[in-house]
Amino acid sequence: MADSAAAPVSASFALADRVGEGAVVKSATVKNVLSGDTLVVIADEDQKKGPPVDKIIALASSRAPTMGRPETRDRPATKDDPFAWQSREFLRKLVIGQRIQFITEFVDPKSGREYCSVYHKGEHVGVLMASEGWITVIPPSQKHQPRADQAEMIRLAEEAVKLNKGIHNTKERKNAVRTVSTKFSTHAFYEKHRGKLVDAVVDQVRNGSTVRVVVVGSFEYLTVRFAGVQSPFAPQGQEEPPFTREAKAIIEQVLLGRDVQLALECIDKADGVFSRVLCGGRDPAELLLQTGLARVVEWNAPKACLAKYKEIEEKAHAGRVRIWSLAQAAGPSSQKKDAGYTVGTVREITNGCGIRVVDENGKELVANLASLIIPRQTPNGDEPWSWEAKDTLRNKLMGKQVKVVLDYVRPANDQYPEKAFHSVFLGNTNVAMLLLEKGYAKLINHRQNDPRSSSYSALLNVEQKAQAKSKGVHGPADKAPAHNYTDLSRKPNVKKVQQFLHFLQQPARQTASVEYVFGGDKVKLYNEKATCMINYTLTGIRCPRNSKENPEPCAAEVVAFAKNNLLQRNVEIEAASVDKGGSVIGKLYTSNGNDFGLELVKRGFASVHGSAEKIIGSQAYFQAESQAKAGRLGIWRNWKPEDDSKQEEKEETPNNKKLEWIRIKVTEVVDGGTLYVQRLNQLSQLEKMLADINSNLPARDPHYVPAVKTMILIPFGKEYHRAKVTGISKDKKEFEVFYVDFGNYDYVPKNVILSCPAQFEKIAPFATRAELAYVIPPSLDEEFGNDAAYTVKNMVWDRDLVATIEREENGTIHVVIGDPESNSIVNNSMVHSGFCRVARTYNFKAQTRLPKLREEEEHARKAHLGIWQYGDIPDDDLDEPEMYKKK
CATH class of the missing domain: 2.40.50.90 (OB fold (Dihydrolipoamide Acetyltransferase, E2P))
Incomplete structure (x- = not known):
């Protein structure tokens, strides 16, 4: 731009001479260099008025090649003019971060841009740029005489042209345009350069812990987040938290426009790069921590720096510096780590793969794996790979001692309560890796400021390997194994369970997994071979019942023992028969081969009943019971020898x-050893009840269709009797019934059935x-x-x-x-x-x-x-x- 209406012509352009002539000289610090002729400075006079204000000044009488602009949402990318980068680099290396003096020669009335003579260490910067051939010198208009510096710049520029210097090098002109790259795989970049130092120039400071750099040589523009620290910031459109601007300002002061070296640490799921950014051998992350403008983030922190970062953070916290002075500020990472440390034994894997852990004091904790999305089993259908995910943790963790570390707490909101998330370690192995490496889980794509697993970087590497091989959830959903099974446990049907009994007995001993513990002697099992879920009762023993209303002595202790040793463990079963409630009866062996029923008896957690007489090895049961009695164990704590002597016959x-x-009367013979009997001393009560029933018969309802197990009235001979419905034909016209007061079965048509009044239904069968x-x-x-x-x-x-x-x-x-x-x-x-x-x-x-x-x-x-x-x-x-x- 021509310098019209400029200051009076000077006979000399030396700074001292200009001062002597009365020129107004201002001082500033160069914050950034935008091109070979434009600087961003912070003027001293502006700093005195308040917070630092950026001022853009241009070199007077100078025009440098225009720098291209990277593509943005609002505009396409533009190319550099030839030698634009080289011109900018010469000026940047000369003055970035340096003290300068400048004299305003002209102010553009439209833009307000100041065109200045700039001096660095007493040397005229415009003259130097012209002599090196990095600018085109703008001559004065015909109305004005050139300034002394302007005349010198014109002379030196002409010499630079003759010498093919800088932008006047015609031979290199074709190769003097950068190929700028903004669209490239950051993952590939990370894989190529990790473990090496990458030279770059900081082009922009996004916030206190995020910068954009241009890689020297390849001219790749890359957004980099500081590894191991996080300064305050807010997504666009949201209110800034306190100290956001201070953090950004301090990083601009030490990094913007500077030569740096990147030591790449990791990338996140969104391919965000985390790196140490070293400037002159100094780590600005430490500066942020010292000044209380950042907190430590463990998951992406360099291992070699983490201890030092924590130490610096702890000192800032102790001094209540900046962010640590806020009332709502949480403690430093070291405090959170200590507070969330637990060692305990795994007792259960919940749906969604929560891990229930009990410590040595009996305190219970459910550890939710941090940063993981795990397939779930739901009433509406199981998500692909949910069985495999849960089974992996069940087989690896049940009964094992683990270390649980608190990573973060998700605060409560309108949809969810507060929830803590953890890393769980089996020895030195992070349990989350067991799922990720098999493709049984995915990592959450966290937002930049979201907390996450302290091992997120390592977990991401494992997930990427699983993705590359299309394992589990990363492959087609139709490749997930189907888990179709018959659930015989929810509404047990004796006949249906009996149909499955053959499969449970071939071979005689089979593997199963315990899905639920009802009590010491009853569990729910899943048998993969027979593809069924069953209720299973241990034969030959009885454990105290743990009902909510009236629990029997020692019942809670027995249930706890059973859960600790059986829940979600692999066991072996020997199915023998099916009881009338649809539960399979038999022996159960733990993973170490022990007969669990016998173990219960030994500890006094079960008594032996008559059905044990039929068991091979039943003598061991009775001997164990005798020893438990002698030792006053469990349910035998108050036992006395005379209690048994009273039973001798x-x-x-x-x-x-x-x-x-x-005195009894047999009313039905089922087989050679099974009968139904009535007690003779109750016959008068039976006769009275039947008389009352038949004198108060309800009216017949033609639309009445009783359900199975419903008590009804049906005729037998000249009287109506009580019966329970045990089966219904498909057309609901014929019903199988059981005469509860006599023990026999029969089939009756629908039209003879009457509903049973409540007062008769409550009377126990005779x-x-x-x-x-x-x-x-x-x-x-x-x-x-x-x-x-x-x-x-x-x-x-x-x-x-x-x-x-x-x-x-x-x-x-x-x-x-x-x-x-x-x-x-x-x-x-x-x-x-x-x-x-x-x-x-x-x-x-x-x-x-x-x-x-x-x-x-x-x-x-x-x-x-x-x-x-x-x-x-x-x-x-x-x-x-x-x-x-x-x-």
């Missing part, structure tokens, strides 16, 4: 007045299921099964009998039945006739009964009666579940 006959016989104690009959589908049923019916039908209850289990009583008229014991008679055999039993109560039973069995065996017709029965043919057979 003397020689049994139905007429022995010293035995506690109850028929009880009973099994002959200590004996085992053949089943109905076996040879001699029907003969056994016919024989026992002949012994008990239409007779007034007596019985002793040996034990009660799940609503079934195990009894010894006697006939006072013949003075015989039905159990003994069935064995004597060869239609039952003696159960293997070590029950203390049975010891007085077994000699007579075995004597009867020996008679039947020698006489080849009933089941002994073909001689001795091999163990493999005994009517016992597979798991109870000798091996």
